[in-house]
Each structure stands twice: as structure tokens, then as C-alpha cells.
Amino acid sequence: MVESWVNYAERIGSDLHLELSAPGSRRAALGKALRDAIRSGRLAPGTRLPPYRSLAADLGVARNTVADAYAELVAEGWLTARQGSGTRVAERALPLHPAVTAQASAPRPRARAPRHDRSARHDLRQGTPDASAFPRSAWLASYRRALHQAPNEAFGPGDPAGRPELRAALAAYLARARGVRTEPNRIVICSGFAHALRLLFGGGSRGVTGNVDRAGNRGGGGQVLRGPLAVEAYGLPFQRELLAAEGVRTVPLPLDEHGARVDRLARERAVLLTPAHQFPTGGPLHAERRAAVVDWARARGAVVLEDDYDGEFRYDRKPVGALQSLDPERVILIGSVSKSLSPAVRLGWMVLPERYVGDVLAAKGDREAWASVLDQLALADLIVSGSYDRHVRRMRQHYRSRRDRLVAALAERAPHIEVSGVAAGLHAVLRLPPGTEPSAVEAAVRQGVALDGLAEFRHPETDMPSDDGLVVGYATPPEHAYGAALEALCGALTPGGTRES
Incomplete structure (x- = not known):
């Protein structure tokens, strides 16, 4: 390694x-x-x-x-x-621009329920961090400090843009750690990536003026963005389903060893990419293609949506900065703490071009209805105190060790399996011979292992050749169960692994 x-x-x-x-x-x-x-x-x-x-x-x-x-x-x-x-x-930097203010509306609380296989003994599905590693002590300390220091107005109706303390903390952190160029007034807090997509493409409460949700928020805005939307040929199915429910057509872009084929972009109004670490196949978008997609957005008057879902976790390569830094007026960066902390902390953010801030706030509602104000204050303290950085660095080492154990176990027990996409992130792709993916998934089930086949993430309309593989999330199991999970996985991949265990 x-x-x-x-x-x-x-x-x-x-x-x-x-x-x-x-x-x-x-x-x-x-x-x-x-x-x-x-x-x-x-x-x-x-x-x-x-x-x-x-x-x-x-x-x-x-x-x-x-x-x-x-x-x-x-x-x-x-x-x-x-x-x-x-x-x-030194105390000489230029001041930030004045904050942007706007009216707003509220989203619909609709989400696709995750699949749970209660019969599986070992959970190696992608998408979640090690829940046992949540920084409970640091979070509790930040929560207490935030609660003690919060101004009285923080306990009233929430600002739809999000708490200013969190937006300021995120602006500084994202600039420092991810190379993002922004200001607090261009950041809008949301409850996660799905919420962000609904705000951008659904217009809050389906964009119907006068609708009032259960929290008493009045929907006001229409769609901020419209389709068709180009997406990577392999990606999360729930995103495509969410967009389809909003009436947005998605157009698949083929992938190769350099990432999405952005040269295939044509008349789409926007493109959704995972440029730091393509999901699920792995690898960053090539530098020439990063520049090319920004040039396309400028020429077309289009916008790039950057899903920065696990940008903090890189192991064997230098960090890849956010695509947003190439043109903050043509790229919307969307991030959350679902990988770095926990999906239970329902907090995410959109870093927006100035022209979209007002429309997103109009789609969101007159008050914050979905992201807890107290959690926002706690996260702001966690970042400003340095505890968030320390946690991310600790987990980076932890997940790198998990990754190394997976690669070593497969090299010893299943050397015929090619492992890819492991330079960053929380999952690996195990490449399989053509036609063997269904049987490998079945063998894993018989060994009590829950995982996903690569075909689960393939866009149904793509014309690129299909690849067989398994997507293995090595972050999910608690530490005490990880060794047994690897043993069961290798048992499914070695000769005889298809027999009942």
C-alpha cells in the first residue's frame, strides 16, 4: 500500500x-x-x-x-x-460583503426509506459511517457551550438561511479545508442532500403559492432550477427517483478512468457531479474535465451541482479541492455531515452563486422548519473549537486502517478480485468477471453479508458498457464486528463461497 x-x-x-x-x-x-x-x-x-x-x-x-x-x-x-x-x-483581510436577505418557503418532508435487511449479520453497505465512533463527548461539550452562549432570539422562529454562527463557521472551514470561495451570506443550511435537491428542483412545497405545511410555513417560490439535468451514469438511485418525482429528466453521462465524460454535455441546463470522488466507482474528475465543465456552464448559462459527499476522507493522494473554487458563480456545492459525523445529525449546506440565494430562500420558507437551530449552534461550536477537525483526522486514520484491512484480506483470500476506488471515501468497488455479479451478491447473502451490486447504481438509460462488481462499505460495521464481516465477505468470494455457511 x-x-x-x-x-x-x-x-x-x-x-x-x-x-x-x-x-x-x-x-x-x-x-x-x-x-x-x-x-x-x-x-x-x-x-x-x-x-x-x-x-x-x-x-x-x-x-x-x-x-x-x-x-x-x-x-x-x-x-x-x-x-x-x-x-x-494578520488583521488585514478585506471585509466580507453585506449579507443577502430574502423571503422564503418550506419543503415537503418526503424521503425514500432506506432498505434494511434484518437477517444480515454483517452490514457492508455503503453510505454510513461507523456509528459507534460518533464524538459523543465533543458533541455534548459543544452542545452545552452553544446552549449556554446562545442569544435569546435563537429560541424563536429560525432564519431560513440558517444560524449566522454556523454559516460563518462553515464559510471559514470550507475555505480552509476544501478550497471553497464563499461568504456566509451565500450559504443556506438544509437538512441534507435530498433536502437541497428538493429546494433546487421542487420549489419547496411543489412551488404552489399559498400552500401551508404542518409547521405553518407558507410556500411561495417555484423551481430554482429546471431540467433536463445531466448526471453520472453511475450514481445513487434515490437521487434519480427524487428528481423524477419532481418532473426532472436526468440524462446519463458515461464514465471512464478520468471521471464523467463532460464532453458529452449538450443542451442540459445543469449537471450533477461527484468531482472529488466519483460515486460509486471512485477517483477524482480529471483536471482538464474540471475546467471543461466550468467552461461549458459559462458558455451555456448553465450550472454545475457539486456533491461533496466525502471530500474530507482521502488516504493515498493529496486532497482534491472543491470544483466550486474554479467559478463560484457557476457551481453550487452541496455538503453535509452525514459521512463525517452521522446521518442522524440532519444538517447540510448549499454554497450558492449570489443569483440563486434569494430564490432558494423563497423556496425554503419564512422560517427554518427542518434543521434544528440547537444542532446548528452545536455544529458551529464543534467547528470553531477545532473538535470537528480533530474528529475528521481521527476518523481518516480509522477508515484508512479499515480500508487497508479489507485490501489485505482480499489479497490473501481472494487474489483474483480487483479492488478499486480506495484512494478516498468510505467504500470500495470489487471488480468481478462479466456475468458473475448476481451470483456474488447471492453468495454474500448466504454468508450473512448485506452489500450492494454495482448494477444497483447504474442509470437505466445509459448506453455505456455495464461492469460487474460489488460496492463494499467498510466504514459501517462497529470495530468489534469488522473482522467477522471481512471473514464472511471473503468466504463469499472464495471457491465454495456460494455454498450455505
């Missing part, structure tokens, strides 16, 4: 996304990247930068390169350095 950059300095520092693309020396490129991040507001005044060793490991440069770049920016006044306080952004 390739040595992972995340092994270095995981105990200290925070994630900081920088792209060293400027010509010249690495020190000059790092200096330029830091200046650009500060000048643009991605790094706010007072932000503490990672220690030399941590950032050097993350970027793959020498420690002295980081030290020299920091020293240069301190001398120029961009940074400050004090003993015991670390290196921080």
Missing part, C-alpha cells in the same frame, strides 16, 4: 487546502497560494495556520519550504507569528 500523507502530523494542526500551481520555486508557489487565500477572504484574519511539519506533509514539500514561506509573509505583514500562539493570518 502506498504510504499515506495523512500519517504525518495528524495530532496537530487543521486541514488547509492550497494548490501550488504558480510557476517557479515551491516556496514562491506556496507564498502566492497563501496570499491569494488571504486576499480572497478564504483565510480570515486571525485564522491559525498549520505548523510547518503538518503543512509540509500535506503538500508534499520540505519543512524548510513552509518555514521560509511563512517567514516571508510575516515580513510582508500578511501573517503574524508569536511564541505559543503559532502563525496566524
Whole structure:
């Protein structure tokens, strides 16, 4: 297994996304990247930068390169350095633009129920983190602090945009860790990815003016976006079903080793992509295609929807920044804490181009009806206190270890199986010989293993050749049950595995 950059300095520092693309020396490129991040507001005044060793490991440069770049920016006044306080952004960044305000409406509480196989002893389905690893102590501490410090108005009707504390915390975190270019007034809090899609394509309560939901919110807006919508040929079925229920036609884009074939985009009004880690096949969208899809959106007056579902979890490659950073006015980034914390914490966010903020708020309602204000305040504290960063780094190591154990077990017990898509994320794809996927799924069921075949995620209208495979979620089982789950999986994949266990 390739040595992972995340092994270095995981105990200290925070994630900081920088792209060293400027010509010249690495020190000059790092200096330029830091200046650009500060000048643009991605790094706010007072932000503490990672220690030399941590950032050097993350970027793959020498420690002295980081030290020299920091020293240069301190001398120029961009940074400050004090003993015991670390290196921080100086108090000189440009102020954020005034907040955007708007009226709004509420979504329909309709969701597709997940499949539960209660007969399965081992759950290796994708989509959920290790529930036993939820940071209970840190969450409780943040919840208590948030509850104690919350202003009285926080206990009244919620702002449909979301709590300003969380939007400010997310703007700073996403800028630092994912390279996102935004401001708090362009972030709208939602209850997750499905909620975001309904707000964008369903117009809240089906866009019918005058409808009142059970919380007393009056629906007001129509659809923010309209189809047809291009999607990747392999993706989550519930997203396609949700869009179909809203009357949105989805057009599949073929995939190859470089990600979605964005050159196939034509007259669609929008495209939904997973550019950091294609779901479920794995791998980032190639740099040339990232630029190409933004160029297409500009030329067509279209928009790119970026599903940043597990961007924090990367293992054997440097982090891939958010596509949104290439053009904040043409890309809508959608994220949530369903992978980093838990799907039980119903919080997500949309980072929007300015022109869509008012329409999304109009679709959402006059008050927040779906995302708990207290949970928003707790998450804001978790981020600002550094506990969220520490949890993500700890889980990154935990899931990397899980991934390594899966790969090692298959190499020993089922060496004929090719494992792909494991450089990042919480699942792996096991490639199978043509025509063997149904029998492999059946064998897994007989071994008491719940998992998905790759065909489950294939768009029914795609014309790209089908691949046989299994999608294995290695994050889901609790630690004490993971070894037995791997044993059962290997038993299903080895000769004789199709017999009853």
C-alpha cells in the first residue's frame, strides 16, 4: 500500500487546502497560494495556520519550504507569528460583503426509506459511517457551550438561511479545508442532500403559492432550477427517483478512468457531479474535465451541482479541492455531515452563486422548519473549537486502517478480485468477471453479508458498457464486528463461497 500523507502530523494542526500551481520555486508557489487565500477572504484574519511539519506533509514539500514561506509573509505583514500562539493570518483581510436577505418557503418532508435487511449479520453497505465512533463527548461539550452562549432570539422562529454562527463557521472551514470561495451570506443550511435537491428542483412545497405545511410555513417560490439535468451514469438511485418525482429528466453521462465524460454535455441546463470522488466507482474528475465543465456552464448559462459527499476522507493522494473554487458563480456545492459525523445529525449546506440565494430562500420558507437551530449552534461550536477537525483526522486514520484491512484480506483470500476506488471515501468497488455479479451478491447473502451490486447504481438509460462488481462499505460495521464481516465477505468470494455457511 502506498504510504499515506495523512500519517504525518495528524495530532496537530487543521486541514488547509492550497494548490501550488504558480510557476517557479515551491516556496514562491506556496507564498502566492497563501496570499491569494488571504486576499480572497478564504483565510480570515486571525485564522491559525498549520505548523510547518503538518503543512509540509500535506503538500508534499520540505519543512524548510513552509518555514521560509511563512517567514516571508510575516515580513510582508500578511501573517503574524508569536511564541505559543503559532502563525496566524494578520488583521488585514478585506471585509466580507453585506449579507443577502430574502423571503422564503418550506419543503415537503418526503424521503425514500432506506432498505434494511434484518437477517444480515454483517452490514457492508455503503453510505454510513461507523456509528459507534460518533464524538459523543465533543458533541455534548459543544452542545452545552452553544446552549449556554446562545442569544435569546435563537429560541424563536429560525432564519431560513440558517444560524449566522454556523454559516460563518462553515464559510471559514470550507475555505480552509476544501478550497471553497464563499461568504456566509451565500450559504443556506438544509437538512441534507435530498433536502437541497428538493429546494433546487421542487420549489419547496411543489412551488404552489399559498400552500401551508404542518409547521405553518407558507410556500411561495417555484423551481430554482429546471431540467433536463445531466448526471453520472453511475450514481445513487434515490437521487434519480427524487428528481423524477419532481418532473426532472436526468440524462446519463458515461464514465471512464478520468471521471464523467463532460464532453458529452449538450443542451442540459445543469449537471450533477461527484468531482472529488466519483460515486460509486471512485477517483477524482480529471483536471482538464474540471475546467471543461466550468467552461461549458459559462458558455451555456448553465450550472454545475457539486456533491461533496466525502471530500474530507482521502488516504493515498493529496486532497482534491472543491470544483466550486474554479467559478463560484457557476457551481453550487452541496455538503453535509452525514459521512463525517452521522446521518442522524440532519444538517447540510448549499454554497450558492449570489443569483440563486434569494430564490432558494423563497423556496425554503419564512422560517427554518427542518434543521434544528440547537444542532446548528452545536455544529458551529464543534467547528470553531477545532473538535470537528480533530474528529475528521481521527476518523481518516480509522477508515484508512479499515480500508487497508479489507485490501489485505482480499489479497490473501481472494487474489483474483480487483479492488478499486480506495484512494478516498468510505467504500470500495470489487471488480468481478462479466456475468458473475448476481451470483456474488447471492453468495454474500448466504454468508450473512448485506452489500450492494454495482448494477444497483447504474442509470437505466445509459448506453455505456455495464461492469460487474460489488460496492463494499467498510466504514459501517462497529470495530468489534469488522473482522467477522471481512471473514464472511471473503468466504463469499472464495471457491465454495456460494455454498450455505
